[in-house]
Amino acid sequence: MWFDLTEDVTLAEKDRARYKKFQTALYALAFLLAAIMAVRVIFDAQNFTFSFANPDSSKNSIAVPRYQSADFPVENGRISAGRDVYFDMAATGTFSKAVIEFPQDKDASGINSGSIIVKKSYQALLYPEGDPIGFKDGSLLKNNGDYYLVSQGALRHFDTGTIPILGYAPEAFIEVAPEELRFNPAGQPIRGDEGYPDNSIFKIDSDYYLLESAQLKKFSSEQAFLSQYEPRQALEKNTDIFSRYPLSEIPISFSDGSLISYGESVYIVSDNKILPINNPVTFLEKGFAWEDVIAASADEIALYEKTKLFTIKSVHPDGTVFATIENAKHYMVKDSKKHLLPSQNIADSWLRHSPITFSEKSLETASQCEIKQGFFGSYSCEIPITSLQQLAGTNYEFIMKLDNGTKIDYLNVSFKKDISRSNLVAFVRDIYNKIKNRYVPQAVPAP
Amino acid sequence: MFHKPFQRLKPENLIIIYKLLNDSLLLWLALFVFAMVAEGLIPGIVSQHLELYKIAFAMLINIVLIRKIREDAQIGNADILSKKIAWPLFFIFVLLLFNSMLKLDIYLSLFILAAISTTVYFIFKAFQEE
Numbered sequence: 001m002w003f004d005l006t007e008d009v010t011l012a013e014k015d016r017a018r019y020k021k022f023q024t025a026l027y028a029l030a031f032l033l034a035a036i037m038a039v040r041v042i043f044d045a046q047n048f049t050f051s052f053a054n055p056d057s058s059k060n061s062i063a064v065p066r067y068q069s070a071d072f073p074v075e076n077g078r079i080s081a082g083r084d085v086y087f088d089m090a091a092t093g094t095f096s097k098a099v100i101e102f103p104q105d106k107d108a109s110g111i112n113s114g115s116i117i118v119k120k121s122y123q124a125l126l127y128p129e130g131d132p133i134g135f136k137d138g139s140l141l142k143n144n145g146d147y148y149l150v151s152q153g154a155l156r157h158f159d160t161g162t163i164p165i166l167g168y169a170p171e172a173f174i175e176v177a178p179e180e181l182r183f184n185p186a187g188q189p190i191r192g193d194e195g196y197p198d199n200s201i202f203k204i205d206s207d208y209y210l211l212e213s214a215q216l217k218k219f220s221s222e223q224a225f226l227s228q229y230e231p232r233q234a235l236e237k238n239t240d241i242f243s244r245y246p247l248s249e250i251p252i253s254f255s256d257g258s259l260i261s262y263g264e265s266v267y268i269v270s271d272n273k274i275l276p277i278n279n280p281v282t283f284l285e286k287g288f289a290w291e292d293v294i295a296a297s298a299d300e301i302a303l304y305e306k307t308k309l310f311t312i313k314s315v316h317p318d319g320t321v322f323a324t325i326e327n328a329k330h331y332m333v334k335d336s337k338k339h340l341l342p343s344q345n346i347a348d349s350w351l352r353h354s355p356i357t358f359s360e361k362s363l364e365t366a367s368q369c370e371i372k373q374g375f376f377g378s379y380s381c382e383i384p385i386t387s388l389q390q391l392a393g394t395n396y397e398f399i400m401k402l403d404n405g406t407k408i409d410y411l412n413v414s415f416k417k418d419i420s421r422s423n424l425v426a427f428v429r430d431i432y433n434k435i436k437n438r439y440v441p442q443a444v445p446a447p
Numbered sequence: 448m449f450h451k452p453f454q455r456l457k458p459e460n461l462i463i464i465y466k467l468l469n470d471s472l473l474l475w476l477a478l479f480v481f482a483m484v485a486e487g488l489i490p491g492i493v494s495q496h497l498e499l500y501k502i503a504f505a506m507l508i509n510i511v512l513i514r515k516i517r518e519d520a521q522i523g524n525a526d527i528l529s530k531k532i533a534w535p536l537f538f539i540f541v542l543l544l545f546n547s548m549l550k551l552d553i554y555l556s557l558f559i560l561a562a563i564s565t566t567v568y569f570i571f572k573a574f575q576e577e
Contacts, residue, residue, distance in 0.1 A: 004466070005466070005469045005470060005473060006465070006466050006469050008523070009462055009465065009466060009522055009523075011459060011462055011463070011466075012459065015459045015462070015463060018463060019463045019466055019467070022463065022467055023466070023467065023470055026467055026470055026471060026474070027470070027474070030471075030474045034478070037496070037497065040496050041492060041493070041496055044495075044496075264550070431489065431492075434489050435488055435489065438488070438489070439549070
């Protein structure tokens with residue numbers, strides 16, 4: 001029996017045979033188009049672009065191409081000979097190759113030769129390396145019978161006999177190696193008759209306080225204190241201390257890099273601001289762990305200025321700590337640089353949650369291609385990137401070098417997938433994870 | 448003016464086109480429902496590649512053409528798709544509605560769902576009345 005939606009509209013036998021042929025062709029065409037659509041969805045390509053004519057356009061999905069640092073952008077598409085040009089973008093998914101295309105300006109000279117290298121990592125890890133960072137303010141350290149407090153970045157030695165006068169217990173200090181102490185500059189010695197130095201930490205009743213500029217700043221909650229310090233670092237005092245050090249009106253909240261939640265939103269704390277994370281995919285792709293999310297109260301959220309959304313394109317903010325999988329080498333992001341935390345003790349003084357892990361290989365592994373001339377004066381380069389897919393991070397950094405200077409109008413980058421069984425499996429796994437993230441509630445603590 | 452091209456066609460050809468347009472409407476509808484369900488599960492999975500308004504626009508054109516040809520070919524006002532697919536469509540509509548209220552309290556979701564379903568049922572009945 002033939003499938004006919006309009007059985008009551010009859011046709012002569014000859015015309016009915018014609019209709020059947022057309023109907024079969026229509027359904028076959030529909031299935032073919034559906035199959036093409038399915039291939040497009042499953043083996044999805046992601047496209048990115050940057051127009052040098054409109055560098056401020058919101059349609060630009062590639063970060064402004066630059067020479068080494070953001071302070072030296074490529075202006076008007078003019079590329080200097082022999083200089084490395086960097087351009088970045090965030091792409092999620094497992095891709096097989098990246099195709100870079102750039103039509104050349106019609107008045108510019110042709111490109112003789114050139115190459116493009118690509119690296120994959122978190123964007124903050126591709127920052128230049130800054131000076132190593134020492135212990136965090138408030139750290140209590142000891143070495144060979146000498147006791148120290150880190151105050152305003154400096155290492156301050158407790159004069160002999162000062163420890164019992166100020167009421168510190170020797171167990172509150174952690175033993176460190178002498179070479180670990182050299183990352184904080186030496187400060188003035190601490191004398192018992194001068195009172196407590198800045199960055200001393202106190203526990204008064206059940207609340208925690210930090211001494212700054214002779215005023216006690218209260219931590220907004222115990223959770224906020226624990227995001228920065230350990231309870232052993234706090235000196236127990238009674239309320240008499242307020243007669244010497246008045247209470248500041250400015251409270252202290254969570255440490256930079258902390259993940260806090262309120263309602264269904266999760267925020268990253270950085271530099272007295274909070275950045276709302278736009279969705280669970282971004283949260284996971286950026287390497288965060290649900291176990292590290294701390295429930296904050298409405299009052300604590302109100303202490304911060306809420307800034308722009310943290311999306312898959314965003315760079316990890318200042319205060320984020322990364323650690324290598326291979327040898328637990330720690331880096332902290334600060335002022336558009338990544339700073340080494342030179343020892344485990346130093347890293348522990350900053351870290352109260354798990355760092356974002358990455359493979360050290362991601363900083364070294366790269367793939368390369370040679371630029372070729374295509375049709376109509378455009379140039380292209382196809383880089384296999386399968387080898388980069390196992391590396392953590394969503395950021396691809398391309399480094400282009402041309403042997404002669406030229407001018408280009410815009411840059412196009414397409415990330416493509418080969419039609420393969422492994423990419424199909426990756427797609428199914430990705431869909432499963434997305435559905436799970438959407439329908440299975442995450443273990444975000446309630447306030 | 449719009450229906451003149453159809454009047455030039457032979458009646459049997461017009462009926463074949465009419466039948467094919469009904470088939471294509473079913474295909475568009477299947478694509479639209481599939482896209483809506485997929486979007487409900489994973490937002491953006493279809494709309495990143497094909498905007499849903501384009502499917503809706505194609506369906507609208509298809510329906511307009513069916514109506515025009517039905518008038519030109521003087522085909523009776525038969526209930527074609529509505530009775531056959533109304534209930535599955537209604538079921539999918541309810542599922543999509545429930546999916547969109549996932550973040551709400553379950554009892555509130557069920558109450559809103561019942562209220563909307565009842566309203567839709569009575570509106571449908573009101574339009575059915577001669």
